[in-house]
Every structure is written in C-alpha cells, then in structure tokens.
Amino acid sequence: MQSNKHFLVFLFVLLGNTLILRAQEDPIIPLPIVPMQDSITAPLIPANILNDSISVDSVAVDTVSSKQPLLLDKIQYKAKDYVKLSQKDNKIYLYNEAEVYYQDTELKAGIIVMDYVKNEVYAGRLKDSTGVYSQLPYFKQGTNEVRPDSIRFNFDTQKALIWNSRSEQQAGLGALGSDAMKVYAEITKKENDSVYFLSEGKLTTSKDTVDPDYYIRIRKAKFVPKKKIIAGFSNIYIVDVPTPVALPFAYFPLSQGREGGLIFPTFGNDPQRGYFIQNGGYYIPIGDYADIELLGDYYTNGSYGFRANSRYAKRYKFKGNINLSFENLIQSQKGFDDFSRSSNYNIRIQHSQDPKASPYSRFSASVNLGSSQFFTNSLNQINRSNTQTNTFASSISYSKTFPAYPSVNTSLTLTHSQNSRTEQISMSLPTFQASMERIFPFAKRDGIKKGVIQNINFQYDVNAQNSITTTEDEFFTSEMFEDARIGARHRIPIGTNFKVAKYLSVSLNGSYEDVWALETISRRFDEEQQEVVTDTIAGFDRFNRYSMGASLGTVMYGTFNFGEDKKIQAIRHTIRPSISYNYAPSFEQFYETYTDAEGEDVQYTPFETSLYGRPSLSRGNSIGFSIQNTLEAKVRDKDSTVLEPRKVKLLSNLTFSTNYNFEADSLKLSPINMNGGTEIIKNVPINFSATFDPYAIDNNGRRINTLNIKNGGGLFRLTSARLNTGFSLDSEMFKKGGKKKTEDENQDPNYGANPFELEGARDGTSSFKKDKEDTGDVENPAYANTIPWNARVTYVASYNNNNRQNEITNHSIMFNGNVKLTPKWEVGVSSGYDLKNKGFADTRFAFKRDLNSFRLSFDWTPFGRFERWYFFIGIKASILSDLKWENRSQPFR
Structure with a gap:
C-alpha cells in the first residue's frame, strides 16, 4: 500500500507525544511521490484512539464502502517503560505498569498489546529472571472486577477470554451482614456485560485467597455478576481433599439486598417422636421495609410445629418484629398407655417508634403471651434459652402530649401478665392515664419562687382501667370477661415548701381523690340458708377521700481530720434526718351494716371490689422518722506524685426508718427498717437490709403489745435480713497498672457477658458474636504471657426469724465465666450452688472453636432438669450458612 504525506504527519505527532519510544524498524524515508488518492482505505489506527492533538486525514476516501469502527470513545493508555507502535503488526505494545482506559473499562497489567485493526487488547503478567510473575492484570468494567493471569478483550463485541480469573462478589444482607464470595476459574468466557461462562471454577468465602481452607469445585457454570451462579456437578473440597457432599447441579445467589428463597432445614432423630426436620421453610421479602420468614418442623409420629417471623423497619419512623409459634406435640403412638397430645402457642411482638417520627405522640408494643x-x-433448640421463664408480660401503649400550657400527657395502655406456674392471667384492657403539669397559681411562670405562697402548687391526674383476672383455660373465651372490674380515680395533689431558720426544709402536702366504680356489692344475712349473701349491683357509684401531711428535714455534716501525713486524712459523715406527719380522716359515710347470725351489726363497704382500694374506716394519724447516713474518707493516693487525696465511700447509704401510729389501740410503733450499701472493696458493691421489731411475740408467733426488752429480750428483735454482693474479675485486673481497656472490649460491647445467650438464634449458633478479624496466618496461635479470662460471681443470703424459726431461707452463689485458651479456642461455664439445699443450679458448659471459615460449638448441660447437649459446625458466611452439620440430644422429660 502506498503511503502519503498525511500518514507521515500522523507518525511524526505520535513520536513526539510518546514518553519512551524504542523503534524496532528502520526509519521511514520520505519518497518523492506525488500524493494521489488510493482506491483502498488503509487499515490505520482509528483517530479516536489517539490524542486530540493528532490531525485527522482530510483526504477524502473513495466510494468503496468499508466497515466503520465501533469504538464510541477515545482509548487512553500509558506505560512506565515504553509504548511501541508496530505498523507492520498493526499493534501497540505497552510495557511495565501499563494502563488502558476506555469508557467504563479499566485495564492494568505488566504488559498490554492492543490490536488497533481488530480493536482487541491482550494483557498479561511480567516474569523476572527467577521465574517469578508480577503485575497480574486487573480488569474492571463498571463495578465488576476481575484479577486474572491473562485476558483477551474486544472493544467492539465487549467479549473477553480470561485465564485463571479471580473476582469477589458481595452477597447477602441481614443480621450477619454481607459476605464476600470469591470466584475462581481456570478459563472464563465473557459473553457480554452480564454473563460469564466458567470452566473448572472454585467458590469460597475463605479469607485466604491463595490457599483456601475450603472451596466448592464447579466444573461448568454460568456466572451473572451480583445476581447468581448456576453450576453443574459441584462438590465441597476441604483443604484440597474432596468430600462426598455434592450436588448434580447448584444455584448460588449473589444478589445484594433481600431475596426470597428456601431455608434449608435441620435433620435428626427423636427416640420418642421419630425422624424429624426442623427450621425449614421459606423467606419472603415484602417491599423495602418488611419481610416474613415461614418455618416449620415435622416429626414422623405426627408431631409438627410452625413459626412465622416478620421484621419491619423504616428509618426515622418505626421498627419492630412479630413472631408467631405453634406446636402440636404427640407423645408415643395411639393405642399405647403413654400416648398424649398437646398443643402450645406463643405470640411475641415488639414495636418501637423513632422519637423523630412524632415529638408529641408515641406508639410502642411489647407482647409475650402464650401457653405456660x-x-x-418445646423440642426446638431456639426456645432453650427461655425454658426457665416463669412470667410472661405484655404492654401495648399509645401516648400523646398536648404541649400548650398547662401541658397534658395522656396514654392508653393494654397490659398482660401471666404466671407459667399458677397459669393465672391478669390483664388491663385498657388503662387510660392523663396528667397535667404542675401549676404554681401564685407565682410567675418563669420567675423565681420564694416563700410559702409562691411555692404553692397543684396537679391533676386521672387513671381508669378495665381489669380482668382469668386462667389459661378461660383465656380467649367469653368467660374471661365475667369477673371484669371497671373503675377510675381522679386525684389532685397540692403542696408547698419553704425554709425555716435557714437550715430546716419544711414541706406541706395534701391530696384529694375521687374514685368511680361501675359496680358495687350489697351484703345481707339469709335466714333460710344461714349464711351471708353477697350481691353484685351494676351501676355507677363513687366515693372520695383526702389526706394531708407535713415533713421537716435538714442536712448535717461532720468531718474528722487525722492529718495530711496519715494514710486516711479525714472521714466525713453526712446525716439527713427527717420527720413527717400524715393525717387522714375516717370515711364511715361510705360503710353500711348487716346483722349476722348472732344478731350483731357487721360493717362493710359497697366498694370492696374497687380497683383503687376502699375508703378507710379508721382514722390515719401517724408520725414517721428517717435517718440517712453517708460516710466518706479522704485517702492519700499510692502514687506520691498525686497531690490531691482520693475519696472512698465507706458507706454509700445507711438508712433507718419507722413510724408511730397514734390511732392504733396497740402495737403503735412499726418495725424499724434498715437499708444500706457500701463499696469499701473496690468494684465489689455490697447491699444489705434488715428489719427489727421492738415488740415481743407469744408462743404462737403473734406480736403482742409488750416491748421485747420487757419480755426478757433485747431492745429489738431481728425478724429478717438480706445480703447480696457480686463482683467481676478478668485477666486485665492482675496486670501491672490495673485494668486497661482491651481491644476486645473496644470492639465487642458484650465482652465478659454470659456466653450462653441463644435468644433469637434460628440455628442455635448466635452465641458466636460477629467474628472479629482473625489473628493472622498462624494456624493455632498462642498467647505470649497471659490467657484472657473473665468471671462473674454473685452471692445472696436471706434470713427469716418472724416466728423464732431462726432460718436461712436462701443461701446461694452463682457464677459464670469464659477462658480464651487461644485466640481461636474458648471455654465457658455458667452454674451456681445452693448452700442451703446442697445442690447445683442449672449448669452449662460451652466450647467454641474458630476454624477460620468455619465455626464450631458444643453446648452441654450435664445434669439437672434440662440435661442435654448440642453440637454445631458450619460455615460462618451467611450466604453459605446452610452448609452445616448439627446434632443434639433430646431433653429428659
């Protein structure tokens, strides 16, 4: 083909803009030939590949049609060592840190060869004199990244052939977060932007990308980035050893976000109920803010169970979850003596509203009800953590505030309380509450209040409810409403406070209550049946009551100085004595009488069934005494460079209280209550309480109106006492300089907590917190000097001597702890011992092993009512969490 002068200009510009150009051909010598238009278009480099400064040939082409290039943008390229243009080969060679950019495609490699006729590019590695490869190609198109050994890519068709490709796909989204799936293939064919075909591939989530501890080998597969991998025959390899865990075909979802799909079940065998599958089902996302998980269990003897779990959340609005469970349990087989059938259910709902959603209204729900x-x-492992739950409680409430002065807070609440032992259920359907803020009628709203008059204040509140008490058998039937009680209470408290003699604080208070009821009672003596008959009278009725009181208190300080040269420099004693007086009249007007069998008049009040108590028949007239003590010490610091002494609380609280009833005909003085606490031992709080009775008791254990000291005893008689303390220990406390915040504590807020929490775990493995970064490439690393550990010990003792029984009613010690033998081995224990009854509490052992890509756990309760064991091993990554094996014993019943 004959050259022309335009081609010479183009070649000159190319030489001038190249960083390093090593010519491999002889220089071109211009020939004295008159330029003429050629009848064939020369296959030169398209103009849009080159720089903007290169001129486009202005000579018109002939009428012979030629294939137009499909490049839609300029190709930018560079290299560190040289860029070589070969007109003979129609190629451009880039060497050492070569880079090519075209639209959203980015290619980096040690060497890149571009064929500007075919619009193809080839990239490969560099090999040094020792045979070591470096600068592996990096290919990125859009958000898809591939790191192969070599690649061949066509800019026109967007197809590519890739050798030994390595890519990473983020997949999954949920409580465990997203996981990175590593995709390897010996040969990869890129069909288009969204479809790749793989030959001899490997899939793994292992962090070690060079030598993974496990992978799934796929022979042939179709790979759609960020969506799925569809493979033929696949099986698992563990440390390059093939396993019989295989499938004739496999589907691996790679999409991020929530996707519907099957939940793989757990298989097992129960000696009493036969073979079973547990926790199998389907996951369904609902829109952008909710989902639902349908799970079921089935046993070959006919037992079954199902659960529906739904979660929902909307940022800055609300979040919550709903869990519905039902189990139909069949024991043995029909026709046998031990055959039985039972059904259990449980409903749990949690809902919370974000405070930002509405500043003046709020809706919340916490529901836990079901079979006792x-x-x-339950036979399901996920319910094990709640086996010792004795009380189910629920509350659904809506509250609203009216901010205008005076502001009013209102709420409507439905409550439920269920005792699993007595099977008694108490409900309030509903309770309405409203309260008005405190008002100072004789003072400015924002001014300072001084004196008796300006400090006078009052409030108003109302409480109304429908109370139901029933049993589990009558629950959800019409019979549960037969004994319902409805009532309301209006209350207006009023008070004021002021100073006397500068150091004495005086407060005066009063309260008025108006109680409404929708039913009352009437009693009469039936002469024929010779018994008292109580009739219930439906209809509105009310009674009121009021009371008043006053209190006087002050604060006294006493400091004992021992000298700054002493270890204990001073002790400060703070005393807060107070005296109070309360008075309430008798409300005899709300009482009626009937004549009993002996002809005597018996008083009763029609409001005995009132939800808010009954009017008092006796007058209240009492005085109360209280003394609160605090004892602190100033101690010289062990560090001589610290000039200021440190404060130590010898007694954080020591309070004595009692009252004297002027209206009582006997036993006017109430028992003296003592409550106290101290932390004289650092990080070991000790709380104690006791009750002292000044009166003696008779031989039947009843209190008599004789002081104990006059009956041959002491000034007071100890009737009850309680002591509890607890402390935590860990390995950091015994290091020089005291406890320091460890890396584990910085990363994990649950560090040092009970290791046996399984709440909410579908597969019983949530005792493993989200795994921290591994400790390196060491297979089983060891600690250099100390082994991390933590422990918690709680001690409780109770004493009762109301009737001279002199008995220790409770004397127990509870403990739990963890020991990290290595960064990947952890052992935990939780137990307790009853020192009175000589027996262990529920004792559990936990063993955990971090196997890099796998996690292993063994939970064992060796004895007791809930004796059992549970073993689990599975892949950590949530995307492959169904690749697991677990086994468990059945609980002893």
Whole structure:
C-alpha cells in the first residue's frame, strides 16, 4: 500500500507525544511521490484512539464502502517503560505498569498489546529472571472486577477470554451482614456485560485467597455478576481433599439486598417422636421495609410445629418484629398407655417508634403471651434459652402530649401478665392515664419562687382501667370477661415548701381523690340458708377521700481530720434526718351494716371490689422518722506524685426508718427498717437490709403489745435480713497498672457477658458474636504471657426469724465465666450452688472453636432438669450458612 504525506504527519505527532519510544524498524524515508488518492482505505489506527492533538486525514476516501469502527470513545493508555507502535503488526505494545482506559473499562497489567485493526487488547503478567510473575492484570468494567493471569478483550463485541480469573462478589444482607464470595476459574468466557461462562471454577468465602481452607469445585457454570451462579456437578473440597457432599447441579445467589428463597432445614432423630426436620421453610421479602420468614418442623409420629417471623423497619419512623409459634406435640403412638397430645402457642411482638417520627405522640408494643409450658415442652433448640421463664408480660401503649400550657400527657395502655406456674392471667384492657403539669397559681411562670405562697402548687391526674383476672383455660373465651372490674380515680395533689431558720426544709402536702366504680356489692344475712349473701349491683357509684401531711428535714455534716501525713486524712459523715406527719380522716359515710347470725351489726363497704382500694374506716394519724447516713474518707493516693487525696465511700447509704401510729389501740410503733450499701472493696458493691421489731411475740408467733426488752429480750428483735454482693474479675485486673481497656472490649460491647445467650438464634449458633478479624496466618496461635479470662460471681443470703424459726431461707452463689485458651479456642461455664439445699443450679458448659471459615460449638448441660447437649459446625458466611452439620440430644422429660 502506498503511503502519503498525511500518514507521515500522523507518525511524526505520535513520536513526539510518546514518553519512551524504542523503534524496532528502520526509519521511514520520505519518497518523492506525488500524493494521489488510493482506491483502498488503509487499515490505520482509528483517530479516536489517539490524542486530540493528532490531525485527522482530510483526504477524502473513495466510494468503496468499508466497515466503520465501533469504538464510541477515545482509548487512553500509558506505560512506565515504553509504548511501541508496530505498523507492520498493526499493534501497540505497552510495557511495565501499563494502563488502558476506555469508557467504563479499566485495564492494568505488566504488559498490554492492543490490536488497533481488530480493536482487541491482550494483557498479561511480567516474569523476572527467577521465574517469578508480577503485575497480574486487573480488569474492571463498571463495578465488576476481575484479577486474572491473562485476558483477551474486544472493544467492539465487549467479549473477553480470561485465564485463571479471580473476582469477589458481595452477597447477602441481614443480621450477619454481607459476605464476600470469591470466584475462581481456570478459563472464563465473557459473553457480554452480564454473563460469564466458567470452566473448572472454585467458590469460597475463605479469607485466604491463595490457599483456601475450603472451596466448592464447579466444573461448568454460568456466572451473572451480583445476581447468581448456576453450576453443574459441584462438590465441597476441604483443604484440597474432596468430600462426598455434592450436588448434580447448584444455584448460588449473589444478589445484594433481600431475596426470597428456601431455608434449608435441620435433620435428626427423636427416640420418642421419630425422624424429624426442623427450621425449614421459606423467606419472603415484602417491599423495602418488611419481610416474613415461614418455618416449620415435622416429626414422623405426627408431631409438627410452625413459626412465622416478620421484621419491619423504616428509618426515622418505626421498627419492630412479630413472631408467631405453634406446636402440636404427640407423645408415643395411639393405642399405647403413654400416648398424649398437646398443643402450645406463643405470640411475641415488639414495636418501637423513632422519637423523630412524632415529638408529641408515641406508639410502642411489647407482647409475650402464650401457653405456660410452651418453652418448657418445646423440642426446638431456639426456645432453650427461655425454658426457665416463669412470667410472661405484655404492654401495648399509645401516648400523646398536648404541649400548650398547662401541658397534658395522656396514654392508653393494654397490659398482660401471666404466671407459667399458677397459669393465672391478669390483664388491663385498657388503662387510660392523663396528667397535667404542675401549676404554681401564685407565682410567675418563669420567675423565681420564694416563700410559702409562691411555692404553692397543684396537679391533676386521672387513671381508669378495665381489669380482668382469668386462667389459661378461660383465656380467649367469653368467660374471661365475667369477673371484669371497671373503675377510675381522679386525684389532685397540692403542696408547698419553704425554709425555716435557714437550715430546716419544711414541706406541706395534701391530696384529694375521687374514685368511680361501675359496680358495687350489697351484703345481707339469709335466714333460710344461714349464711351471708353477697350481691353484685351494676351501676355507677363513687366515693372520695383526702389526706394531708407535713415533713421537716435538714442536712448535717461532720468531718474528722487525722492529718495530711496519715494514710486516711479525714472521714466525713453526712446525716439527713427527717420527720413527717400524715393525717387522714375516717370515711364511715361510705360503710353500711348487716346483722349476722348472732344478731350483731357487721360493717362493710359497697366498694370492696374497687380497683383503687376502699375508703378507710379508721382514722390515719401517724408520725414517721428517717435517718440517712453517708460516710466518706479522704485517702492519700499510692502514687506520691498525686497531690490531691482520693475519696472512698465507706458507706454509700445507711438508712433507718419507722413510724408511730397514734390511732392504733396497740402495737403503735412499726418495725424499724434498715437499708444500706457500701463499696469499701473496690468494684465489689455490697447491699444489705434488715428489719427489727421492738415488740415481743407469744408462743404462737403473734406480736403482742409488750416491748421485747420487757419480755426478757433485747431492745429489738431481728425478724429478717438480706445480703447480696457480686463482683467481676478478668485477666486485665492482675496486670501491672490495673485494668486497661482491651481491644476486645473496644470492639465487642458484650465482652465478659454470659456466653450462653441463644435468644433469637434460628440455628442455635448466635452465641458466636460477629467474628472479629482473625489473628493472622498462624494456624493455632498462642498467647505470649497471659490467657484472657473473665468471671462473674454473685452471692445472696436471706434470713427469716418472724416466728423464732431462726432460718436461712436462701443461701446461694452463682457464677459464670469464659477462658480464651487461644485466640481461636474458648471455654465457658455458667452454674451456681445452693448452700442451703446442697445442690447445683442449672449448669452449662460451652466450647467454641474458630476454624477460620468455619465455626464450631458444643453446648452441654450435664445434669439437672434440662440435661442435654448440642453440637454445631458450619460455615460462618451467611450466604453459605446452610452448609452445616448439627446434632443434639433430646431433653429428659
């Protein structure tokens, strides 16, 4: 083909803009030939590949049609060592740290060869004199990244052939977060932007990308980035050893976010109920803010169970979850003596509203109701953590505030309380409450209040409810409403306070209550049946009551100085004595009488069934005494460079209280209550309480109107006492300089907590917190000097001597702890011992092992009512969490 002068100009510009150009051909010598238009278009480099400064040939082409290039943008390229243009080969060679950019495609490699006729590019590695490869290609198109050994890519068709490709796909989204799936393939064919075909591939989530501890080998597969991998025959390799865990075909979802799909179940065998599958089901996302998880269990003897779990959340609005569970349990087989059938259910709802959603209204719900024996009899491992739950409680409430002065807070609440032992249920359907803020009628709203008059204040509140008490058998039936009680109470408290003699604080208070009821009672003596008959009278009725009181208190300080040269420099004693007086009249007007069998008049009040108590028949007239003590010490610091002494609380609280009833005909003085606490031992709080009775008791254990000291005893008689303390220990406390915040504590807020929490774990493995970064490439690293550990010990003792029994009613010690033998081995224990009854509490051992990509746990309760064991091993990554094996014993019943 004949050259022309335009081609010479183009070649000159190319030579001038190249960083380093090593010519491999002889220089071109211009020939004295008159330029003429050629009848064939020369296959030169398209103009849009080159720089903007290169001129486009202005000579018109002939009429012979030629294939137009499909490049839609300029190709930018560079290299560190040289860029070589070969007109003979129609190629451009880039060497050492070569880079090519075209639209959203980015290619980096040790060497890159571009064919500007075919619009193809080839990239490969560099090999040094020792045979070591470096600068592996990096190919990125859009958000998809591939790191192969070599690649061949066509700019026109967007197809590519990739050798030994390595890519990473983020997949999954949920409580465990997203996981990175590493995709390897010996040969990869890129069909288009969204489809790749793999040959001899490997899939793994291992952090070690060179030598993974496990992978799934796929022979042939179709790979759609960020969506899925569809493979033929696949099986698992562990440390390059093939396993019989295989599938004839496999589907691996790689999409981020929530996707519906099957939840793989757990298989097992129960000696009493046969073979079973547990926790299998389907996951369904609902829109952008909610989802639902449908799970089921089935046993070959006919037992079954199902659960529906739904979670929902909307940022800055609300969040919550709903869990519905039902189990139909069949024991043995029909026709046998031990055959039985039972059904249990449980409903749990949690809902909370973000405070930003509405500043003046709020809706919240916390529901936990169901069969009393649901958790105890459940065969599913996820319910094990609740086997010792004795009380189910629920509350659904809506509150609203009216901010205009005076502001009013209102709430409507539905409550439920259920005792799993007595199977008694108490509900309030509903309770309405409203309260008005405190008003100072004789003072400015924002001014300072001084004196008796300006400090006078009052409030108003109302409480109304419908109370139901029933049993589990009558729950959800019409019979549960038969004994419902409805009532309301209006209350207006009023008070004021002022100073006397500068150091004495005086407060005066009063309260008025108006109680409404929708039913009352009437009693009469039936002569024929010779018994008292109580009739219930439906209809509105009310009574009122009021009281008043006053209190006087002050604060006294006493300091004992021992000298700054002493270890204990001073002790400060703070005393807060107070005296109070309360008076309430008798409300005999709300009482009626009937004549009993002996002809005597018996008083009763029609409001005995009132939800807010009954009017008092006796007058209240009492005086109360209280003394609160605090004892602190100033101690010289062990560090001589610290000039200021440190404060130590010898007694954080020591309070004595009692009252004297002027209206009582006997036993006017109440028992003296003592409550105290101290932390004289650092980080070991000690709380104690006791009750002292000044009166003696007779041989039947009843209090008599004789002081104990006059009956041959002491000034007071100890009737009850309680002591509890607890402390935490860990390895950091015994290091020089005291406890320091460890890396584990910085990363994990649950560091040092009970290791046996399984709440909410579908597969029973949530006792593993989200794994921290591994400790390196060491297979089983060891600690250099100390082994991290933590422990918690709680001690409780109770004493009762009301009737001279002199008995220790409770004397127990509870403990739990963890020991990290290595960064990947952890052992935990939780137990307790009853020192009175000589027996262990529920004792559990936990063993955990971090196997890099896998996690292993063994939970064992060796004895007791809930004796059992549970073993689990599985892949950490949530995307492959169904690749697991677990086994468990069945609880002894």
